Amino acid sequence: MPLSLTNAVTRRPLVDELLTRPETVAALGDHGIRELADPMAYLGSARAMTHAVCGPSSAPVS
Structure with a gap:
């Protein structure tokens, strides 16, 4: 059964x-x-995955 929009947002x-x-x-x-x-x-982990896909960013890290 598909989720309603409300449930999909809050789930x-x-x-x-x-x-x-x-x-x-x-x-x-x-x-x-x-x-x-x-x-x-x-x-x-998210940063490492992003670097693996996109390469290191030249933007400064805050």
């Missing part, structure tokens, strides 16, 4: 996945869970 797919599928939590392991809980680790 948290990652949280739902972690709450309803314990095998996903087990697959993440301790390191993966810590990285999900740490915003700086998440941002670092």
Whole structure:
């Protein structure tokens, strides 16, 4: 069943996945869970992925 627009905007797919599928939590392991809980680790991973796809930015990092 498709989500309504309201549900699609407010839904948290990652949280739902972690709450309803314990095998996903087990697959993440301790390191993966810590990285999900740490915003700086998440941002670092996102920055690394962006650099891998787009190359390093010449703009200063604030």
